[in-house]
Structure formats: structure tokens, C-alpha cells
Amino acid sequence: MAHFEIKDLTFSYPAAKGKRSLEDVCLSIKKGEYIVLCGKSGSGKTTLLRHLKSVLAPHGKRGGEILFNGVPLEKVSQRDQSAKIGYVMQDPDDQIVTDKVWHELAFGLESLGCDQKTMRARVAEMACYFGIGDWFHRDVANLSGGQKQLLNLASIMAMQPEVLILDEPTSQLDPIAASDFLNTVRKINLELGTTVIITEHRLEDIFPYADRAIVMDGGKVIADDTPRRIGKLLYEQGSDMFSAMPTPVRVFYGAGGEGECPLTVREGRNWLSRVFPEAPGVSSFPAEDLAEEVADPALLLKELWFRYEKDSPDILRGVSAEVATGSLYAIVGGNGAGKSTTLKAICGICKPYRGKVKVFGKPVEKYKSGELFHGCLAMLPQDPKSLFVKKTVREDLEEMTRDKALIEQIAATCQITELLDSHPYDLSGGEQQRAALAKVLLTKPRLLLLDEPTKGIDSFFKETFAAILGQLKEQGITIVMVSHDVEFCARYADRVSMFFDGQILTTDTPRRFFGSNSFYTTAANRMSRHVFQNAVTAGDVVELYKRNREG
Amino acid sequence: MGFESYHPAIALIWSVGTIAATVLFKQPVFLVIAYLSAFLYSVKRNGWRAVAFGVGLIPFILAFTLYYSSYHHFGVTVLRQNMIGNDMTVESALCGLTIGILVASVVMWLSCVISVFTADKVVYLFGRVSPRLSLFLSILLRLVPRLKARARKIATARKAVGKGIGQGNILQRIANGVKIVSMLVTWLLESMATTSDSMRSRGYGLKGRTAFSIYRFDDRDRSVVIGLFACLTSMLMAYILGWTQIRFDPRVVMAPITPVAHVFYFGFALFCLLPMVLEVWSEQRFRALRSRV
Numbered sequence: 156m157a158h159f160e161i162k163d164l165t166f167s168y169p170a171a172k173g174k175r176s177l178e179d180v181c182l183s184i185k186k187g188e189y190i191v192l193c194g195k196s197g198s199g200k201t202t203l204l205r206h207l208k209s210v211l212a213p214h215g216k217r218g219g220e221i222l223f224n225g226v227p228l229e230k231v232s233q234r235d236q237s238a239k240i241g242y243v244m245q246d247p248d249d250q251i252v253t254d255k256v257w258h259e260l261a262f263g264l265e266s267l268g269c270d271q272k273t274m275r276a277r278v279a280e281m282a283c284y285f286g287i288g289d290w291f292h293r294d295v296a297n298l299s300g301g302q303k304q305l306l307n308l309a310s311i312m313a314m315q316p317e318v319l320i321l322d323e324p325t326s327q328l329d330p331i332a333a334s335d336f337l338n339t340v341r342k343i344n345l346e347l348g349t350t351v352i353i354t355e356h357r358l359e360d361i362f363p364y365a366d367r368a369i370v371m372d373g374g375k376v377i378a379d380d381t382p383r384r385i386g387k388l389l390y391e392q393g394s395d396m397f398s399a400m401p402t403p404v405r406v407f408y409g410a411g412g413e414g415e416c417p418l419t420v421r422e423g424r425n426w427l428s429r430v431f432p433e434a435p436g437v438s439s440f441p442a443e444d445l446a447e448e449v450a451d452p453a454l455l456l457k458e459l460w461f462r463y464e465k466d467s468p469d470i471l472r473g474v475s476a477e478v479a480t481g482s483l484y485a486i487v488g489g490n491g492a493g494k495s496t497t498l499k500a501i502c503g504i505c506k507p508y509r510g511k512v513k514v515f516g517k518p519v520e521k522y523k524s525g526e527l528f529h530g531c532l533a534m535l536p537q538d539p540k541s542l543f544v545k546k547t548v549r550e551d552l553e554e555m556t557r558d559k560a561l562i563e564q565i566a567a568t569c570q571i572t573e574l575l576d577s578h579p580y581d582l583s584g585g586e587q588q589r590a591a592l593a594k595v596l597l598t599k600p601r602l603l604l605l606d607e608p609t610k611g612i613d614s615f616f617k618e619t620f621a622a623i624l625g626q627l628k629e630q631g632i633t634i635v636m637v638s639h640d641v642e643f644c645a646r647y648a649d650r651v652s653m654f655f656d657g658q659i660l661t662t663d664t665p666r667r668f669f670g671s672n673s674f675y676t677t678a679a680n681r682m683s684r685h686v687f688q689n690a691v692t693a694g695d696v697v698e699l700y701k702r703n704r705e706g
Numbered sequence: 707m708g709f710e711s712y713h714p715a716i717a718l719i720w721s722v723g724t725i726a727a728t729v730l731f732k733q734p735v736f737l738v739i740a741y742l743s744a745f746l747y748s749v750k751r752n753g754w755r756a757v758a759f760g761v762g763l764i765p766f767i768l769a770f771t772l773y774y775s776s777y778h779h780f781g782v783t784v785l786r787q788n789m790i791g792n793d794m795t796v797e798s799a800l801c802g803l804t805i806g807i808l809v810a811s812v813v814m815w816l817s818c819v820i821s822v823f824t825a826d827k828v829v830y831l832f833g834r835v836s837p838r839l840s841l842f843l844s845i846l847l848r849l850v851p852r853l854k855a856r857a858r859k860i861a862t863a864r865k866a867v868g869k870g871i872g873q874g875n876i877l878q879r880i881a882n883g884v885k886i887v888s889m890l891v892t893w894l895l896e897s898m899a900t901t902s903d904s905m906r907s908r909g910y911g912l913k914g915r916t917a918f919s920i921y922r923f924d925d926r927d928r929s930v931v932i933g934l935f936a937c938l939t940s941m942l943m944a945y946i947l948g949w950t951q952i953r954f955d956p957r958v959v960m961a962p963i964t965p966v967a968h969v970f971y972f973g974f975a976l977f978c979l980l981p982m983v984l985e986v987w988s989e990q991r992f993r994a995l996r997s998r999v
Contacts, residue, residue: 210903211903233912237908237912244903246900249904251901252841252844252901253848254825254826254844258826258918261918262908264918265837265841265915265917265918266915268915271919274918292920294851296852499866504865525868525873525874529868533866536866540893541860554869580896598868
């Protein structure tokens with residue numbers, strides 16, 4: 156018997172004027188399956204997942220049927236649904252209810268009315284299984300994002316659910332925490348046999364382990380197959396979703412490979428070794444010139460030292476950098492290394508106790524307070540929501556300037572013209588990011604600072620975002636961004652810097668930078684480095700592959 | 707090791723007991739016992755800050771005595787007349803002094819109680835009364851640091867586009883400040899919507915909610931409870947039998963200090979100082995054990 160049986164599910168939101176968010180969705184999910192649900196933002200993934208639990212199901216017009224263990228979902232009691240269907244949401248912080256880790260773990264059990272003895276045993280079990288023992292007594296406020304999301308998972312697992320539904324659980328986490336989290340989910344599926352239904356942008360981490368991938372577009376299921384075959388389907392359909400596939404898949408089909416499609420870097424390497432048993436004729440792109448002295452830098456950092464408190468450790472320990480005017484400069488590096496602090500130091504929010512910041516040749520402290528943030532520099536914060544004040548995007552933009560023509564122009568650049576009358580909180584992550592960018596651009600900055608701009612955005616929106624950045628660069632705007640997103644930086648940055656231990660260690664072009672790293676580099680590079688020397692993006696690998704096969 | 711490591715119920719009995727007794731027992735010996743033990747224990751818990759605080763209270767006690775005796779004129783032993791011709795009496799001065807010391811003791815006790823009662827103890831105790839109430843308390847406790855963090859985040863983000871609280875002319879600054887508050891409210895509502903989804907998704911609202919606790923009532927707690935109740939009994943007897951009373955109007959009449967009364971003094975002192983005795987004792991023992999290793 157199927158665990159979940161979805162029959163002809165259609166749904167439309169009341170405000171959508173008949174436009175359907177889900178259309179004739181038919182799915183059957185077996186017990187113990189691991190299912191990846193993918194699709195662009197707004198393709199109906201979240202709407203579908205929410206229908207799988209009655210209390211979360213959105214209001215609207217609905218048709219069709221959902222069976223859980225053969226019983227219509229509406230007939231399954233609230234108590235059973237709470238315990239048996241676990242649901243992890245996107246934002247780690249908002250989901251946590253109580254102030255202590257131990258209390259949060261017990262929250263679901265308290266609701267079910269378990270007695271002390273059962274709760275103690277279950278909570279202890281969960282704390283051990285998830286490695287929470289060390290921070291069991293802590294305040295939730297002191298946890299990292301990854302720990303918070305793990306806590307959410309653990310507190311749901313304490314109720315011993317049969318199905319675990321996860322709606323983009325890692326979109327707010329850094330790559331290391333994200334892959335830890337996904338490994339734990341996989342472990343639960345393997346060791347406990349819990350059915351897992353997950354939506355996720357980071358397909359590289361879960362595709363190889365999933366039993367089935369379901370692709371949605373415009374509220375419809377457009378593909379439902381094993382991960383190995385789904386790439387081919389999407390490639391043949393010419394779907395937008397193909398760009399979200401893991402690098403090995405994209406390289407394989409992009410290059411027109413034959414046989415079984417590789418899913419992991421290891422399989423990709425083996426495939427390339429089979430294709431090129433001997434060193435290929437063209438094994439690298441021509442060497443680029445060494446990074447030369449920047450003649451007239453837009454931004455100059457010279458040995459910045461900074462600490463937050465008098466007695467706290469130094470966060471910045473001699474940061475130096477030069478950013479050429481009109482370039483996209485990316486700073487990559489681990490969590491808590493001081494990347495965001497560097498941005499704050501550039502715009503004078505943090506004042507370094509030693510060192511110099513020069514913006515367009517003038518020390519930042521010499522700017523008058525109004526002058527710096529009008530027509531000179533501006534920063535896009537990590538969380539775009541911290542910029543929105545008004546009820547519609549248009550009003551929000553009007554807060555920055557009265558110039559209607561400029562608003563129209565920048566809205567067009569950021570591709571948010573159709574969204575101008577929506578509430579900023581109703582937009583998807585990628586749309587919010589662009590609306591916030593528009594707002595920041597209205598201060599007419601010549602130097603734009605971006606803090607983790609690709610966090611929580613799907614691959615399709617990332618491409619749109621990159622195109623916007625390209626346009627801005629053409630207008631002569633200099634862009635400095637800090638990011639965890641190695642793939643994005645490799646593809647779009649002009650210079651990449653490695654930030655570690657409060658310093659910028661190396662700076663180079665993406666090709667030289669990632670080409671010389673062997674761990675901290677892109678999947679495409681890891682997959683091809685034994686054959687090609689400096690291919691860092693999927694496109695690079697495909698190009699070299701084709702040159703060798705055709706030439 | 708400290709008193710906070712005992713079961714929350716014990717902290718509750720002790721806190722309520724000491725503060726109630728301090729307020730009710732006005733006889734000078736009891737008053738002095740309460741005052742001194744409050745001072746001692748607050749110093750034990752809070753260190754030098756408590757010494758400064760305790761000493762800082764003394765001028766207030768004296769000031770209150772002066773204020774009280776200048777406005778209340780009962781009593782028969784006239785000291786002198788004040789400038790508008792009213793009598794200043796020994797009785798009203800003593801009464802003022804008593805109230806002053808009493809209030810100072812209560813304030814010092816409160817500083818001890820706050821350090822003994824961590825937030826999760828309060829949540830636990832409410833949970834015994836109503837699981838729902840304790841949950842709301844817990845949500846509230848989580849909200850405060852979150853709001854602070856969020857406010858900081860928004861303020862930074864706004865500053866970096868030239869709309870910070872400290873940017874622009876005064877009118878703009880006020881407007882920017884107001885906007886930050888409004889953003890906080892919007893964010894809070896949005897975030898609470900998700901939280902409520904997460905709560906309902908985990909069965910909030912089902913009948914028969916229970917409250918989980920990490921506390922265990924063990925033998926150590928039991929023996930302390932017995933001790934506390936023995937002291938409480940003696941205190942109750944002292945109160946009923948009138949050993950704790952004093953009158954100031956028209957002249958000072960107080961329960962005499964007799965050999966029997968010493969039993970009650972001892973009982974009260976023990977009750978007040980029990981947490982301190984337990985703490986000192988366990989620290990001593992720990993030190994002794996460690997030195998043997």
C-alpha cells in the first residue's frame with residue numbers, strides 16, 4: 156500500500172482569480188522512499204507539501220484527494236497527523252517555539268500529552284541520536300543556524316513520525332551546516348526507514364541518494380523518475396530546471412555524453428577518465444595575465460584591524476584589498492571568518508582601530524555622513540526583509556526617492572516591474588532579493604556591497620540575478636560581494652579572494668584561483684582536474700570536452 | 707553546588723517563606739536576624755556588588771526614618787518640636803526605622819531570589835499550574851533576545867543605505883527610528899505566523915497537554931524540605947504566640963527576649979540562612995574531597 160496517494164489534486168488560492176497553483180497532481184509515494192521535489196520558486200512545491208498535513212493546508216479552492224495509509228487525510232485525526240507526519244520548514248529561527256533546547260525537544264511530546272517518563276526517555280534518545288547532548292541545556296538564542304535547524308528536525312523526530320516532509324530546510328544555512336543536515340536526513344531515512352519528501356536547491360548533496368526525483372513547473376508535475384534518468388528528460392524538454400541539476404549531470408548532457416549519466420563527482424571523474432584514457436590535446440584554457448596593480452581602485456583596504464569589544468578577539472587581522480573600478484569582486488571563505496564584518500568596515504558601520512579604508516581614493520571617514528550613502532556606496536544586507544517598510548514594493552521604492560522615472564528604470568533593470576504592487580513579504584526569496592537590490596540602487600551607488608546575495612535563492616533566480624549584476628557592471632558600478640557560493644563566484648566574478656582567519660590570503664581570477672585549489676573549489680573543477688587543468692565551471696568542462704572531441 | 711541546583715519547589719518555599727516572615731516579623735531581634743542574613747546571603751551570591759548595594763541602602767533607611775518621624779506624631783516620648791511645631795517622638799522614629807530596615811531586607815532578599823530563580827525554574831513552576839501558561843512564558847522569554855537581535859540587524863541594514871537612526875537631520879532621524887519600529891512589528895507578525903504553524907504542526911491545541919521538566923525531586927531535596935518545614939513550624943508558632951510582635955503606639959511594647967524565645971530566633975535564623983549554610987557546606991566538602999586527590 157502506498158504511504159501517500161495523491162489523486163488529481165488541484166488547488167487555487169482565493170486571490171489568484173482562478174489561476175491554479177496545483178493542477179492535476181497525481182503521485183504515489185511508497186513507505187520508506189526518499190523523494191526529492193524540485194522546481195523553480197513559485198512552481199507549487201510548497202503548496203503541494205502543505206497539502207500533505209491538514210493543519211498546514213492553505214485555504215482556497217481544492218479538488219482531488221489525498222490518502223494517507225489508504226485513509227483520506229481529512230479523516231486522519233489531528234493527533235495522528237501531528238505525530239505521524241513531521242514537517243520541517245525553511246526558516247530555522249521562526250519554527251522554534253520555546254527558549255530552551257530541552258524544552259523544544261519535548262514540545263511535540265507535551266502536546267501529545269506524554270507522561271514524564273516517556274518524555275524523558277524520548278528526549279534523551281533524540282539528544283543522543285542527533286548529538287545534541289553538549290548543548291542540551293543551552294538557550295536557543297545562542298545556537299548557530301545549523302544547530303537550530305537540527306533542533307527542529309530532532310524535536311519532530313521525537314514524535315516518531317512515519318513521514319518527514321522538509322521544505323527547503325537548508326536554504327538559510329551555510330554549505331557545511333547544510334550538508335551536515337542533509338546527511339542526517341539521509342541517515343534517518345536509511346536507519347529508521349522514515350519516508351522522506353524534501354524540496355531543496357542543493358541537489359548536488361541529495362540527488363545521488365534519492366530514490367525518485369519529481370519535477371514541478373507551473374503547478375504541474377512535469378517529470379517523475381529516478382534521479383539518473385531525470386536529467387535526460389529535462390535536457391530533452393529544454394526545461395529551465397536543467398540548470399538546477401548537479402554539475403556532473405549538466406556536464407554530461409551538455410557535452411553530449413553517452414551511456415549512464417554520472418550523478419556524483421566521483422562518477423563524473425570516472426566518466427571523464429573513460430572518455431579520455433590519455434591526456435587530451437587541449438587540456439587547459441590559455442593562461443591569463445597575472446593580476447596586475449590596479450591603477451585607480453574604487454576601493455582600497457589597507458591592513459584593517461577590528462574587534463567588537465575592547466577585550467574580545469580581533470575579527471579583522473590586517474585585511475588588505477584593492478578593487479578595480481567596474482569589476483565584480485568576490486570574497487569567499489568559511490563561516491565567522493569576518494567577511495560580513497569587512498563589508499561593515501567598508502561602509503563605516505564598524506570602525507577599524509588600525510588601517511585605512513579608501514573609497515574612490517578618499518578615506519571613508521572624510522566623507523560627510525549624507526554624502527557617503529548617497530551616490531557613493533550602499534550595502535545589500537543578507538536578509539532582504541530588513542529593508543522593507545511599506546505595504547507594496549512601489550511605496551517601498553518611493554521611500555528612497557521621489558523620482559518616478561528613476562524608479563521605473565531601476566525596477567526594469569531589476570526585473571520587478573510586475574511585482575511593484577505586491578506586498579514585499581509575499582514575494583519569493585529571489586524576488587525579495589531583487590526588490591531589495593532595487594531599493595539599494597535608488598541611492599545611486601557607485602560601489603555596491605552585497606552580503607551573501609545568493610542565500611536561499613534557486614539556480615534559476617541566481618542566473619537572473621547574475622544578469623542584473625552584469626548590467627550594473629556595464630553601467631560602471633563596482634560590486635564587492637561576500638559569499639559561500641563557490642559555484643556562483645567561479646562563474647560570474649572578475650576577482651576572487653580567499654578570506655581566512657581575519658585576513659585576505661589570496662586574490663586571483665576565478666580560473667586561476669579555483670584551478671589551483673583542490674578542496675575549496677567548484678564541483679566542475681573537482682570532477683575534471685585530473686583531465687583538464689583549469690576548467691572551473693560546467694561550461695568550461697563542456698567547452699574543453701567539445702574542443703577535444705571535435706578538434 | 708549552589709542553592710539553584712535544588713528542585714524549584716524548594717526555591718519557591720524558601721523565597722516565599724523568607725520574604726513573608728521578613729515582612730510580618732517586626733520584633734527587633736527577628737528584624738535584625740532578617741536584615742543581617744539577607745545582607746550575608748546577597749553578598750555570598752553576588753559578591754562585591756552586593757556589599758556596595760547593601761551599604762548603599764543604609765542612607766535610605768535613615769532618610770526614611772527621618773521622613774517618617776517628621777510626618778507621624780504618635781507616641782508619648784517627645785524628643786523635640788520641629789520647625790512647624792509638631793512633636794517628634796521616639797516611638798514614631800523607631801517605627802520608621804523598623805519599616806526602613808524591613809524594606810531594605812526585602813530588597814536584598816529579592817536580589818538573592820532573582821539569582822536563585824532562573825527563568826526556566828519559573829517556567830517549570832507555572833507548568834505545574836498550567837502547561838499553557840508556562841508555554842507562553844517560555845515563548846516570551848525567547849522573544850526578547852530575538853527582538854533585540856532583529857532590531858540590531860534592521861538598524862545596520864538601514865544604516866548602510868543611509869536611513870539609519872543617526873543619519874540625516876533631526877526630523878529624518880525620528881522618521882527613521884519610527885520606521886525601524888514599524889519594520890520590527892511587521893517582522894514579528896510574520897515570524898509569529900510561522901511559529902504558530904510550527905506549533906500546530908506539532909500538535910499544539912490537542913487536549914491533555916503536559917509539561918516536561920528536567921528536574922527530579924530526589925532525596926537531597928526531600929531532606930531539605932523536611933528541614934525547611936521544621937523551621938517553618940517554629941516560625942508559625944512564634945507568630946501565633948506573639949513572639950514576633952512589636953507595637954509603637956502609644957509606646958513601644960514588644961515581645962520580651964526570654965530564654966524560650968531563643969528557640970524561635972534560632973529557627974528563623976536557620977530558615978533564612980539555610981541556602982547559605984548548604985552552599986558553604988557543599989563547597990567545603992568539595993574542597994576537602996579535591997585536596998585528598
